[in-house]
Amino acid sequence: MDDKLLIASRVAQELRPGTLVNLGIGLPTLVASLVPRDAQIFFQSENGIIGMQSVPEHGLEDDDLTDAGGRPISALPGAATFDSAMSFGLIRGGHLDVTVLGGLQVDRNGRLANWMVPGKMVPGMGGAMDLVTGARRVIVAMTHTAKGEHKIVDSCTLPLTSTRCVDLVVTELAVLQPTPEGMLLKELAPGVSIEQVQTATGTPLIVPPHVPTMSVA
């Protein structure tokens, strides 16, 4: 299975019926297509909608109905639209159950850096700082390393997105849970060894006696 699809499939299992979920641009967006259609999960797009659904049939797009990347979407029956203050009131006010975001670095306790590389890439934080600060549960979906460099590290060298620690990290190698004591290894991807994950990780893993294998559809 393709790495990104593997990550997105595992993240999709974390989403519960009846919850409000916000997906970041890129890899996290894949998750929406892997959730059963009858799962009753409400996806929020921070540009102002709850109940977004996949791209409409060509020719049925509405210029005023888009996702946060400006791409056409459709709306489920029961969808709601609102302004940006309401959208971020939902996010910051504790009404958002889960956010799934990409990451550049995560430290051993779960502090996330995902919005800039000084001197190289300064896109802006968009909604990421509000999402990490306000969502009830933050899941980071990212590749385990970047061009051989560690992304899961003792301490982030890139500017933080928030001081709030994320709840779960899902990569193509493992599922990890940051704790105050360090990074706990929760699951291994099929065919991956504990040693492989440790080599690809820039902080000592806490390894329980039994580490189950990720179940991916």
Next chain:
Amino acid sequence: MSKTLKAADAVARIPDGAVLMIGGFMGVGTPHRLIDELVRQRKQGLTVIANDTARPGVGIGKLITARLVRKVIASHIGTNPETQAQMIAGDIEVELVPQGTLAERVRAGGFGLGAVVTPTGVGTVVAEGKRTIEIDGRVFLLELPLRADYALVNARQADHIGNLAYALTARNFNPLIAMAADVVLAEPQEIVPVGVIPPDAVMTPSVVVTHIIARESAHG
């Protein structure tokens, strides 16, 4: 007295160096005719307060491409390489603000509040040089209100006195900026008689709208 103005006449009143709030999210809900007039009349040295600078050639991206912008206050410029290039060259000053904080700073400016007190950005580079406040053991960042000389608002409908209703995700920052500027220019997709927008459906009341941008007649 009619509030209606042609786009060209409304933009002619905007001086060089003006501070503009512009609605839209990646160009969706952006008043495109007003943007085109700003470019055509080459208004210089603008400060733009908006969610993003869209893409080159799209929405606010047209102002960037035409090099009319001196300063941008936005949450995201990553989709427009021209904004980033002009920032690196020192031609544009960019202040990046978390999106929820930007919405609330605009809201505070329009709602008469002295500050926004938010947990977002605490302990990050966003907090540098800003005051923090501890309330019940939790630390918050004190962010200041934003106001503008002009708000350039896109709406789905305006009635003849300027009540506004917005469409779907084109609403975004529009109702917020409509409260936070000295002069509010509303560019509706459709102008309807008073009463067509039911009171419950009015999202911005007419009293805050200075001018309605006239439709270009299809009949010459």
